[in-house]
Amino acid sequence: MESYKIHLSESEMPQEWYNLIPDLPRPLPPYLHPGTGQPVGPQDLAPIFPMDLIMQEVSPERFIPIPDDVLRIYRLWRPSPLHRARKLEAALKTPARIYYKNESVSPAGSHKPNTAVAQAYYNKVAGIKRLATETGAGQWGSALALACNFFGLECTVYMVKVSYHQKPYRRSLMHIWGADVYPSPTDRTNAGRNILAQTPDTSGSLGISISEAVEDAATHGDTNYSLGSVLNHVLLHQTIVGQETKKQLALAGESPDVLIGCVGGGSNFAGFCFPFVPDKLKGKDIRLIAVEPTACPTLTRGAYTYDFGDTVGLTPLIMMYTLGHGFVPPGIHAGGLRYHGDAPLLCLLVHEKIMEARAYAQNPVFEAARLFAQTEGIIPAPETAHAIKAAVDEAVICRETKSPKVIVLNFSGHGHFDLAAYDAFLEGKLQDIEFDPEAAIRKALEALPKIPGK
Numbered sequence: 001m002e003s004y005k006i007h008l009s010e011s012e013m014p015q016e017w018y019n020l021i022p023d024l025p026r027p028l029p030p031y032l033h034p035g036t037g038q039p040v041g042p043q044d045l046a047p048i049f050p051m052d053l054i055m056q057e058v059s060p061e062r063f064i065p066i067p068d069d070v071l072r073i074y075r076l077w078r079p080s081p082l083h084r085a086r087k088l089e090a091a092l093k094t095p096a097r098i099y100y101k102n103e104s105v106s107p108a109g110s111h112k113p114n115t116a117v118a119q120a121y122y123n124k125v126a127g128i129k130r131l132a133t134e135t136g137a138g139q140w141g142s143a144l145a146l147a148c149n150f151f152g153l154e155c156t157v158y159m160v161k162v163s164y165h166q167k168p169y170r171r172s173l174m175h176i177w178g179a180d181v182y183p184s185p186t187d188r189t190n191a192g193r194n195i196l197a198q199t200p201d202t203s204g205s206l207g208i209s210i211s212e213a214v215e216d217a218a219t220h221g222d223t224n225y226s227l228g229s230v231l232n233h234v235l236l237h238q239t240i241v242g243q244e245t246k247k248q249l250a251l252a253g254e255s256p257d258v259l260i261g262c263v264g265g266g267s268n269f270a271g272f273c274f275p276f277v278p279d280k281l282k283g284k285d286i287r288l289i290a291v292e293p294t295a296c297p298t299l300t301r302g303a304y305t306y307d308f309g310d311t312v313g314l315t316p317l318i319m320m321y322t323l324g325h326g327f328v329p330p331g332i333h334a335g336g337l338r339y340h341g342d343a344p345l346l347c348l349l350v351h352e353k354i355m356e357a358r359a360y361a362q363n364p365v366f367e368a369a370r371l372f373a374q375t376e377g378i379i380p381a382p383e384t385a386h387a388i389k390a391a392v393d394e395a396v397i398c399r400e401t402k403s404p405k406v407i408v409l410n411f412s413g414h415g416h417f418d419l420a421a422y423d424a425f426l427e428g429k430l431q432d433i434e435f436d437p438e439a440a441i442r443k444a445l446e447a448l449p450k451i452p453g454k
């Protein structure tokens with residue numbers, strides 16, 4: 001009998017997260033204090049993060065045990081299945097074998113709860129009462145609302161204004177799990193008020209929402225900040241995904257040739273690929289492909305340099321590919337991919353050419369998503385659809401070159417709350433934004449921060 005899914009039992013779920021830092025080909029440039037230009041220390045981060053997470057950010061340990069309370073919640077939906085996309089393969093007439101790791105089975109519908117649950121746990125243990133955060137498409141906000149609900153924490157979500165209006169039902173999820181949700185920029189913070197004064201009609205951006213959430217946390221003693229991507233500890237928590245995938249591929253007797261994921265801040269792709277990076281560094285021939293939108297082409301067109309993680313300039317300086325912290329991408333439907341920077345760990349691997357990156361426009365991405373939905377049945381999140389488009393393109397190359405490669409993609413989330421975007425696509429209203437970001441990028445890069453003393 002042909003099998004379609006590879007399952008692990010709950011007892012086979014990894015009990016540790018994998019930390020890439022000790023296996024990097026060269027050291028990760030440190031976060032810098034924007035005032036002094038010196039590396040930030042744990043005390044600089046303590047006003048907004050619990051010490052356990054700060055120590056994970058710089059840990060030299062290759063494996064970090066997952067606390068029992070986190071494992072117990074993971075088991076509500078983990079291990080997630082690895083699917084063989086047989087019907088998609090047939091439709092493409094490709095000799096490639098396509099697999100997808102299905103992170104859409106979590107209660108919030110994406111990979112985001114893998115870190116949300118861990119972050120809520122460490123904040124609870126540290127005696128924190130409330131978490132403040134940003135959200136783009138609402139996936140991260142709903143994941144953190146879910147996690148705070150499990151650990152009895154309050155949750156305040158600054159949701160990018162364009163998504164707040166495009167995705168009302170993600171708001172409902174957050175409300176059901178007990179969070180307060182505001183369209184950002186708001187008048188609740190100095191950061192928000194200043195941006196509204198300058199640009200009252202702004203559609204918002206992840207960078208602006210981050211500024212608001214950081215300010216909220218920094219100005220309230222019982223409140224911490226929680227970030228859904230970019231930082232090392234977030235990527236660390238997501239490595240449960242790649243470790244499970246590795247075990248599942250081994251069970252299927254497969255060795256991957258190509259691993260693919262979409263990139264907003266980098267957490268799902270990193271969590272999926274990092275456990276395979278040591279194999280690649282030892283000479284194994286695996287391609288790791290990061291996929292982003294042409295409307296926000298951080299890895300493919302950004303500069304590799306120090307920049308702020310938020311728009312206003314409240315965060316430490318981070319060495320990453322960036323479009324400039326003032327870059328506001330157009331309101332495309334993959335809201336979770338609209339971030340000016342990317343995870344520093346992932347950027348280092350792209351810079352070292354260990355990972356490759358490519359960008360696609362909206363319409364071809366939704367075309368691939370429709371094919372996936374009509375063959376495999378599941379409607380992908382618009383973010384996830386970027387990875388699907390790349391997998392389809394790779395599978396077509398395999399057809400043309402008659403090479404039976406193993407292509408594995410991270411199915412980071414479902415699109416059940418993105419149906420308005422699918423309607424727009426089906427009605428032919430989804431425009432490939434006639435937008436060459438060149439001028440906007442150049443302008444935003446001119447405003448890169450100067451590093452004191454450099």
Ligand SMILES: Cc1ncc(COP(=O)(O)O)c(C=O)c1O
Nearest residue numbers: 139229264265266267268336413
């Ligand atoms: C389903 C889904 N995939 C991917 C992303 C991109 O984030 P990251 O690059 O951190 O995985 C998001 C962000 O909201 C998302 O909701």
